[in-house]
Amino acid sequence: MAPQRSVKQEVKPTPTPTPALFDGNTKPARVVYWHRTDLRLTDSPALSTALSIPHIEAFWPIWCFDPEYVYKHRVGLNRWSFLLESMKVISEEYGKLNSKQRLWVFRGRPELVLKKVWKEWGITHLVYEKDSNAYSRIRDQRIRDLASECGVQIIEVHGRHLYDPAEVGKLNSNKPTMTLHQWQSITNKMGPVGRPNQPPERIPDPGDGHLGTEGDEDWGRYEGEDLNAHIRTEVDTCFEHLTGPLVDPFSVPTMSQLGFLPSTTTIRGGTVEAHRRLSLFLSNPTAVATFSKPRSEPTSLEPSTTLLSPYIKFGCVGVREIWWGCKEVIDTWRKKGGKGETKEPENMFGQLQFRDMYACAEACTPHFERIRGNSVCRFIDWSLQNQYDPKSGQEISPRPRSDNEEAEERFEAWREGRTGFPWIDACMRQLKVEGWIHHLARHSVACFLTRGQCYISWERGMEVFDEWLIDWDPASNPGNWMWLSCSAFFSQYFRVYGLVSWPQKTDKTGALVRKYCPELKDYPDKYIYAPHLAPIGVQQKANCIIGEDYPLPMLDEQACKNLCIARIKNAYSLALHGDAPEVLDGSAEEKLRVMHEETGADREKSGAERGEEEREKRRKRSGNESLDGFFKKQKV
């Protein structure tokens, strides 16, 4: 096997722009680089391509705030503050390379902003990192159409994933990649992961600034029309103009300008912090070489994983930097005699590969983010599924309250962290406050909400993660929710995370519970994950009465688990996916209702019934054992 070459020796931009792209172009180029998914200067194939355009006369790195997008996502303060910080940092990074440069921030729908900018700045090229998810595909098609009308050359460069999800999909006959092995066998034919390219040493000047807006009251207007009128509210001051306050029109907006309250997370954004975290991880070669995601501890107060996901989400760090950084460190570690390195999928490479697998699956699957119409999502008759207008096919909005009051109440309690199960409540409260929880904590709360106990649609849980997670990703988030709910990618629905036993495996003391459910902080270790089992004397001593100061468990863990397994078993026997006619016309749901009644999966069993079932199981088991013995004897 050929030895790995050093990252530093091979610093060619990837991919290198084809010379044909720029042939015959001797006209001075005026370039807009549109930042969307890559708030970094390192390992950005698209930015390198933009800077390699010949005869650049003027160069503007820009950001567009789409007001409609902002208004649809007026929640999730932590994610917004992380974004704004990341924008500020990259703006400073530009300033370090060229004091005339910065991130030029606009406040309006991209197609309107870009059209105006192209015209007034005399733009010849628009360059950006390719983004293949459903939302971006629609937006970017509009931009491409507009650019061809306006005679602006568009250059899209893949760089957000290890391999272009659309390319992987093509090689898979436009079918979603549903297992990691499948994804690996395709990408094995596509050559090695690209090397990270060198960050730019210089950035060209912006144009002469004839877009100065001082005193221009019409700046928020285009051809006489007030572009942001339909979206502006009393709350924010962000979208009064296409740019910001007159003193600094292209500045990164503040949280209050966007109409947001301050965030609560302690996770700081930006490409500098991203690289600090990556370097910190790489500085411990043994930890890199033996990294195992499934064996990292969800109960740890300090994150037991790298916490790189928010930075990957906003492109503060490139995936090739992580990939080759780990490869190099492990290579050196092995040469020095390091033994016992972990393999895919549990190691860091596997984690990046899973992200790519989900991106490809999303890119190849219409309605990946919901059940209805989703060809990869197994149909299970969850409570609180999205409801659609039969005529328009649109989701009914505002969402009506379901007549399943129990499910509505359970969902609210889950969301707010008051289920009465301290492990679940601590995770949900940490999620809301920090915008991040450990990967396995996400598994635990997702399993509980869907197939484990509550039997509530993964769509609802996904929305809460969408609202609160800083690192929310349009492919990984629905993908992982389908995984955890046994709707796709994974199917062993009888493997359910215990609400007490699971966290106890890695932390008997309940540190995370004590931090995020402080009302329980004085409970003895023995009862920290199940405080309702503590004798009243213990509850009094801990100064927290269960049922008063902290809720009683909202359901019976074992009974609900058995019920869920029985129901999913029925749903699996139907073998329908989200795009089946029986799902679209509602007959699948009705069929399951009848099946649940017939199999006793329509209600929780009484204690006596459960006892009888247990005895029945035991009888069966001993019967099988004697049969096993019989067959074994026959073989001999």
Next chain:
DNA sequence: AAGAGGTTGGAGCG
């Protein structure tokens, strides 16, 4: 048709 493999379960045993 049968068997192996699948990132991340729990309980009980040594």
Next chain:
DNA sequence: CGCTCCAACCTCTT
């Protein structure tokens, strides 16, 4: 900490 069993899912390989 690693093993087996539990009751049994899907997909891919042979």
